[in-house]
Amino acid sequence: MSTVSRYIEEHKDAFIKRLREAVEIPSVSGEIKRRDQVIRMGHWLKSQLEELNADVKLIDIGTQELEGETIPLPPVVFAQVGNDSNKKTLTIYGHYDVQPANTSDGWDSEPFELTIEGDLMRGRGSTDDKGPIVGWLNTLSAYKETKTPLPVNIKFVFEGMEESGSEGLDELVVKESQGFLKGTDAVCISDNYWLTNRKPALTYGLRGVSYFEICVSGPNADLHSGVFGGTVHEPMTDLIKVMGTLVNTDGKITIPGLYEMVQPLTDEELARYKNMDFDVKEYQDSIASKPITVSDDKATILMNRMRYPSLSLHGIEGAFYGGGAKTVIPAGVKGKFSIRTVPNMDIQKLEELVKKHLNSEFAKLNSRSNFEVVQLSAGPAWAADPNHWNFRAAAKAVKSVFGVEPDLTKEGGSIPVTLTFDESLKVNVCLLPMGRSDDGAHSTNEKLNISNFIEGTKVFAEYLENVATHD
Ligand SMILES: C[C@H](N)C(=O)N[C@@H](Cc1c[nH]cn1)C(=O)O
Numbered sequence: 001m002s003t004v005s006r007y008i009e010e011h012k013d014a015f016i017k018r019l020r021e022a023v024e025i026p027s028v029s030g031e032i033k034r035r036d037q038v039i040r041m042g043h044w045l046k047s048q049l050e051e052l053n054a055d056v057k058l059i060d061i062g063t064q065e066l067e068g069e070t071i072p073l074p075p076v077v078f079a080q081v082g083n084d085s086n087k088k089t090l091t092i093y094g095h096y097d098v099q100p101a102n103t104s105d106g107w108d109s110e111p112f113e114l115t116i117e118g119d120l121m122r123g124r125g126s127t128d129d130k131g132p133i134v135g136w137l138n139t140l141s142a143y144k145e146t147k148t149p150l151p152v153n154i155k156f157v158f159e160g161m162e163e164s165g166s167e168g169l170d171e172l173v174v175k176e177s178q179g180f181l182k183g184t185d186a187v188c189i190s191d192n193y194w195l196t197n198r199k200p201a202l203t204y205g206l207r208g209v210s211y212f213e214i215c216v217s218g219p220n221a222d223l224h225s226g227v228f229g230g231t232v233h234e235p236m237t238d239l240i241k242v243m244g245t246l247v248n249t250d251g252k253i254t255i256p257g258l259y260e261m262v263q264p265l266t267d268e269e270l271a272r273y274k275n276m277d278f279d280v281k282e283y284q285d286s287i288a289s290k291p292i293t294v295s296d297d298k299a300t301i302l303m304n305r306m307r308y309p310s311l312s313l314h315g316i317e318g319a320f321y322g323g324g325a326k327t328v329i330p331a332g333v334k335g336k337f338s339i340r341t342v343p344n345m346d347i348q349k350l351e352e353l354v355k356k357h358l359n360s361e362f363a364k365l366n367s368r369s370n371f372e373v374v375q376l377s378a379g380p381a382w383a384a385d386p387n388h389w390n391f392r393a394a395a396k397a398v399k400s401v402f403g404v405e406p407d408l409t410k411e412g413g414s415i416p417v418t419l420t421f422d423e424s425l426k427v428n429v430c431l432l433p434m435g436r437s438d439d440g441a442h443s444t445n446e447k448l449n450i451s452n453f454i455e456g457t458k459v460f461a462e463y464l465e466n467v468a469t470h471d
């Protein structure tokens, strides 16, 4: 074992303490009331990186309109360690914002406290994405404290808006491709998960995500359903009708023209999915106490997640949702849904198809409500060459730490800026996940295994060494 890996092994407690501090900052980018916490998290990262001898800048990327308010966007953290023209330069991306979390959602412990049970560390952001970014800080600590020279120059890009569509980041990355990011030889992102709970993975594809809001309104204020029910067009009724025309219960999207943009399946591709190391039962058991997948077939499940689009309905703003039996007619409601997109899908054309379909479905209702469809954010799918030296360097690191070859996967989720790094820096991007498939990112009781955290940090260190020597 190298000196750096031994240091990582021996400093588990200090490394977990650093993650605990990060999880305790409720940096939820989607909630106005917590924007100050997201900004606080950016400053926490700055001071951590400065202690590790990095050159750090907090980049102000302007403001955002959210729920009728203008609020500051959290800063993008740029940090640089090393500037040796004889060494390769790696850009490492991560995000320090998290999804919302409330105890009342069904958490077994406080979401913004790191709770440890055996090998599990539970807390919002533990796997997505604070565990991995703290893993990088810990890697720097191990090099610094063992006085081992870093084998590569590193440029960190940590953003605070990923869970809300990465607003403002694409423009900054494009601009800085000729500035701070100039000279990057490869990019590494640790912000997704292994395909299984048993075997590490490297990921060479991501689905895109286009997020929409259907706004339906009518009355000036909420109405008494006994007094007004049956006499007015109700926004909630209209919304439910049109939302119900987007997708079938088996997951097939019902927007005309959408599947015409998806590449046809080849025999060779189908065979690849059939041969992947994936256990349907393990997957089903990790989701619910009985199978709830739309199919029991391995290849179908994998393809539905990796190579076909999907549409999910997320929520209705303005609707009554509490306990009890409030008899209200909501005055205005906003239905939220998103579409995960795959390579070849033109996201501008998708927006047109979605709007055309919803407007035509609403017209069929003959309703006098006000109706509008808004696209809140959109980022396309991405795919990379998994035979590039960047992937080989990562695969060798995984093999040396875990003793197995990593799975080669495509991820169902999205990391909007990945394609921008790829296209504007014109370098290979490798996704090197730290967490397992059952980590529950975005869900209640999100966790990261301590073993993944510590072994994953060793992988990061080994990967840096391999990047220096691979061509
Ligand atoms: C895969 C990554 N860890 C992640 O969770 N990404 C989000 C990105 C997002 C959220 N809204 C818009 N983009 C995701 O896939 O939902």
Ligand SMILES: [Zn+2]
Pocket (backbone or CB within 6 Å): 095, 128, 129, 162, 191, 192
């Ligand atoms: Zn993430």
Ligand SMILES: [Zn+2]
Pocket (backbone or CB within 6 Å): 099, 128, 163, 441, 442
């Ligand atoms: Zn996420």
